[in-house]
Amino acid sequence: MSKSSPVTPRSAANDLARRLRDSGFIAYLAGGCVRDALLGREPKDFDLATSATPAEVLKLFPGSNEVGAHFGVVIVKHGGHPTEVATFRTDGSYHDGRHPDSVTFSTPEDDAQRRDFTVNGLFLDPASDEVIDFVGGRSDLEARTLRAIGVPAQRFEEDALRLMRAVRFATSLDFQIETATWEAVQTLAPTLSKVSPERIRDEFSRILVSPQRARGLDLLVDSGLIAEFMPEVLATIGCEQPPQWHPEGDVYTHTRIMLDMLGEHAPLELCLAVLLHDIAKPPTQTVDEADGRIRFNGHDALGAEMAADILRRLRYPNQVIEDVSFMVSRHMQFMNVQQMRTAKLKRFMSSSTFEREMELHRVDCASSNGFTDNYDFLQQKEEEFANQPLIPEPLVTGRDLINLGMTPGPAFKEILQDAQTEQLEGRLATREDALAWLKQRLESQT
Structure with a gap:
């Protein structure tokens, strides 16, 4: 007996589609998985759209999760x-700017019309591998164009997060945004304020970890979207730097070049630290009256505080906030590493964020x-x-101090630090x- 092949996300979706078809329903692969497959990318998720109602889907697949059954x-x-598995539907009005007030189950043609962008409005029949295109998505894929379905303003008014998704898809797919769609993004950018920080954060993070992250930042700035959730970035535009150290230009130019230099798979914390490492240069900028020299004294310390405030505002996890603000606080210390004593250098290098800090320093220079x-x-x-741990196990501990007759107190930490x-x-x-x-240390103190 041959060993059965492992179930993959694609084969699982195909199996479900086959069971739906065998029960008399239409069942297509839908949305991003079709787009990615046509672009030669490996889709992360496989979604199905079907003529079966939620009740019929649940009857066919007992024990399934009906959390979204109200929306089909x-x-x-x-x-x-x-x-x-989503039922073909038409959405009613969006009074809350996120969810439709009502849902009417409908046809594949109507379902495609309610989606956000043409390249996300494609279906694929897994039985025949036929692509079903009611919205012109295939031609836009070939032209590498991101175009809203129908009237762009209506699509964005239904859910303002689609404004961020426009930038995210243009960035991750390296597509151009069609003119009418782009103009609607710029016009409606202020409506992003209706969207929760968590949803904005998730789209923003996806933009930052994309290889085209520098272009993504430009799109966020040029669209006006960055002003709605991270206006501090705008102050870096036109913030001049000393030309002898920064011939590339202002703080914004420096930052976007750094983002562009990061590797394809740069971790989120590193991307955030690069974006925010000089965020405090505008408020700390001074110009020496005598020689015209530009300085940013203390921008690392203030930048760490600003970075933490910004990331808290966007509801990033505490560990991300801690790591990013720490990296920002230390980025100027790299200029002193060759003067550090061995002990200080080892402590500096022992940080859990050190390898990411090294990459930040590399692209900074x-x-x-x-x-x-x-x-x-x-x-x-x-x-x-x-060949050995940077910070080895201590040779002595507080127990040794007690054994030598010391009473526990503040001096313990200083003595043990000196011993280390x-x-x-x-x-x-x-x-x-x-x-x-x-023993010698204690005798010298008595």
Whole structure:
């Protein structure tokens, strides 16, 4: 007996479609999975659209999740893969700017018309592999054009998050936004204020982790959308920098070049840290009256506070906020690494964010002065320190201080910190050495 093939998201969706067809219903693959397949990309999810009502879907697939049944959506799990099965429908008015007030089950033609962009309005019959196109999506795919279905303003008024989705799709697909669609985005950008921070955050994050993230940032700025959720970025436009250190131009230009230099799979925290590393340059900018030199004293510390405020406003997870603000707070310290004592350098390099900070530093320099000496130095030190932990287990602990007659108190931390420094510097190699150092230290204080 041959071993059966594993169920994939695509095969799971095809199996469900076959069962729907066998029961007398129309069942098509719909939306993004069709778009991505036609572009030669591996779709992440496979959604189905069907003539079966939610009640009929639930009867056919008992135990499915009917959370979205009011809008004609049922989540069916098959082979370990959840598939969204949506009934062909026409949406009523959108008074809340997100959900239709009513839903009428309808035809594939009507269902395609309610979707956001033509490239997302395609169906595919899995039985014949025929693409079913009621909205001109195939020609827009071939022209690499993002076009709203029907009247653009109506599509965006139904759900203002579609404004962010327009930028996200243009960025991730590297498509041009059709003129009437783009003009509607610009006109209706202020309506993004109706959308929850969490939904904006999710679309923004997808834009930032796209390889075309710098273009995505430009689109957010040029559309007016960035003003609705991160207006601090606008102050970086035209914020001049010292030409001897930043021949590339103002803070915004510097930032977008850095974003462009990041790798294709740069993690979100790194992308956010790059975007926000100089966010406090505008409020800290000073110009020396004597020589005209531009300075940004303290922009790293203030930038860390601003970054944390911005990310909290967008409801990012606490760990993301902590990591990004920490990276912003330290980005200026890289200029001092060659002067650091070994212990301080090891502590600096032991941070959980250090590798991401290294990449931030690399693109910071590469986009401006081109200096690589500190980066090269740190790479050399990483090799040098590779054979042992940067921060090894301490040779002595507070228990040793108690055994030597000390009473627990604030001095404990200072003494143990000094002992660790001696260890990191290589002057204490064994526990015996450390205990002898402790005894001498305590005797010198009495």
